[in-house]
Amino acid sequence: MFDLNGKVALVTGASSGIGRQQSLALAQAGAAVVLLGRRKEQLASAVADIEAFGGKAVSLSVDLSDREQLAKIAKLAVDQFGSIDILINAAGVNFREPVDEISLDSWDKTLNLNLAVPFFLAREFIAGMKSRSWGRIINIASLQSSRAFANGLPYGASKGGIAQLTRAMAEAWSVSGINCNAIAPGFFPTGLTAPVYQNPEMLDNFARQTAIGRNGELEDLDGVTVFLASPASNYLTGQVIHLDGGFTAK
Ligand SMILES: NC(=O)c1ccc[n+]([C@@H]2O[C@H](COP(=O)([O-])OP(=O)(O)OC[C@H]3O[C@@H](n4cnc5c(N)ncnc54)[C@H](OP(=O)(O)O)[C@@H]3O)[C@@H](O)[C@H]2O)c1
Numbered sequence: 001m002f003d004l005n006g007k008v009a010l011v012t013g014a015s016s017g018i019g020r021q022q023s024l025a026l027a028q029a030g031a032a033v034v035l036l037g038r039r040k041e042q043l044a045s046a047v048a049d050i051e052a053f054g055g056k057a058v059s060l061s062v063d064l065s066d067r068e069q070l071a072k073i074a075k076l077a078v079d080q081f082g083s084i085d086i087l088i089n090a091a092g093v094n095f096r097e098p099v100d101e102i103s104l105d106s107w108d109k110t111l112n113l114n115l116a117v118p119f120f121l122a123r124e125f126i127a128g129m130k131s132r133s134w135g136r137i138i139n140i141a142s143l144q145s146s147r148a149f150a151n152g153l154p155y156g157a158s159k160g161g162i163a164q165l166t167r168a169m170a171e172a173w174s175v176s177g178i179n180c181n182a183i184a185p186g187f188f189p190t191g192l193t194a195p196v197y198q199n200p201e202m203l204d205n206f207a208r209q210t211a212i213g214r215n216g217e218l219e220d221l222d223g224v225t226v227f228l229a230s231p232a233s234n235y236l237t238g239q240v241i242h243l244d245g246g247f248t249a250k
Helices: 017-028 040-052 067-081 104-131 153-176 200-209 218-229
Strands: 008-012 032-037 056-061 086-089 135-140 178-185 240-243
Touching: 008 017, 008 067, 008 104, 017 032, 017 040, 017 056, 017 086, 017 135, 017 218, 032 040, 032 067, 040 056, 056 067, 067 104, 086 104, 086 218, 104 135, 104 153, 104 178, 135 153, 135 218, 153 178, 178 218, 218 240
Parallel strands: 008 032, 008 086, 032 056, 086 135, 135 178, 178 240
Antiparallel strands: none
């Protein structure tokens, strides 16, 4: 039920943090994984970690922010192992600007990478997934899909959008066997949350806000990632799963 042998996954944001962890989890479950990011050394290290346990992986160093290049990038990804069956849209940015300092440029960069790219990249793989009557798209939402945090206005707007994009993708594509869901993580230690992790008091407050009593560890992502990527989630689509230790339940 959770076996991914014979499936090919593309993970964006795979050079670090959440996307890297998810790439390893998919490879452990048997998928061949195409890891995408810009930083070559970090990508090579993730591929080496996968190969070390006998998994199959390659990396593509590309910048996703140029939407005109997405068709070319998608073709390159398909060429690696012959198809893309599972897409995880984990690439993202958060510039953490106070509301009065948000520039048009940072707004555009955030909304583009966090919201537009997941849709336009996914659309490139739909014909292939339809031809096999099977596909999985996993977006990465956030606590900010449903809650407002200081200094995160464009980020929150993009993540609120991701929650609705996930439902709209399901409406459009799940009739063809392509399930589209999102994972909304709580606080996990990555480059993106480094400013939070440098503030022990804030971090502690966030941990106390969860029902479980701690913030996330990267390994907490493995189960839900494999579940959403595998036949185990055959009848699940259009959902945002809050992987937050109960933060949004309290
Ligand atoms: N950490 C958390 O607690 C948390 C909570 C909720 C949601 N999230 C979401 O999780 C996702 C992953 O973030 P993270 O926390 O793992 O942070 P991260 O370690 O900073 O990862 C961000 C990833 O995005 C990639 N990226 C950024 N700009 C790119 C571009 N122009 N082209 C291609 N790739 C690009 C980065 O790769 P390169 O720099 O190599 O290009 C990196 O792999 C994001 O969508 C974030 O919003 C994180």
